[in-house]
Amino acid sequence: MTTLVETHRWGLSPARRWRQTLGLFALATVVAAALLVPFALGWWLPDALNAVVPVGQFVPLVVSLLLWRRWRATPRLRDLWALPVPSVRRLLGGLALVTVAVSSIAAAQTLIAWAIGLPIEVESTLWTTLPTAFVLALAMAIPCFGEEVAWRGHLVHLLDRWPGWPRVLVVSTLWALWHLPLMATYLHLHLLDTPQAIASTVNVFAAGLVLGWVRERTDSVWPAVWGHALLNTLLVLVNSSTVSEDALSPDQFWALHAIGWACWFVAAGVLARRRQ
Helix, strand or coil: CCCCCCCCCCCCCHHHHHHHHHHHHHHHHHHHHHHHHHHHCCCCCHHHHHHHHHHHCCHHHHHHHHHHHHCCCCCCHHHHCCCCCCCHHHHHHHHHHHHHHHHHHHHHHHHHHHHCCCCCCCCCCHHHHHHHHHHHHHHHHHHHHHHHHHHHHHHHHHCCCCCHHHHHHHHHHHHHHHCHHHHHHHHHCCCCCHHHHHHHHHHHHHHHHHHHHHHHHHCCCHHHHHHHHHHHHHHHHHHHHHCCHHHCCHHHHHHHHHHHHHHHHHHHHHHHHHHC
């Protein structure tokens, strides 16, 4: 006989929930890696990544859907994916919060890097293209939805009996590890060097902490979807328009990224404190 402590809201024991968490991660990683095999074999040109990556972003959604159908003792899909909106006010507040967070982190990283003497030079086109980044984010939100419903939807539900910080840390870690096949492909195609691949993976983890706490605060996946889209548009635009990583020395490179990580960690800490 199972006890109340051993049984979760949807009839799954802690051990089974953990197995399902690792199963979702493992299957999503294997399928995403399989999509990238043609690049490793030289069958596809690097330019094809522009089409394959958005497709790959839907892999977690598909895997989550298949596992939801396979594991019957789960909630309704919309609840599993945290699609219901608690209230319009809370949703709009969450969207505004994550927009301010990502924008502030991008600005803070640039200003701190400039203050400590890193070679920061703001391109004049940045100010005219900033509105475009928000428009592009609306389109980018579609493939980002494919990731977020699994990582900060399905997995958060599976770990819902865990305290906030451990849950956010585990989901962010799995999300970052899921990106490793893509980073390996970038390395293989010489689109990134080893330090850039390492830094990019840590960037994913650090950003995941903020997205995770926004999800925790709003009880909805939608602000995380929007925040993820801003990472891939606004943050990329600001970084590419203010500094050229190829012109940085190794020490400057790691200093720049360390500033960014510190900004993400501070933002996550503020969000977590306000949540508590």
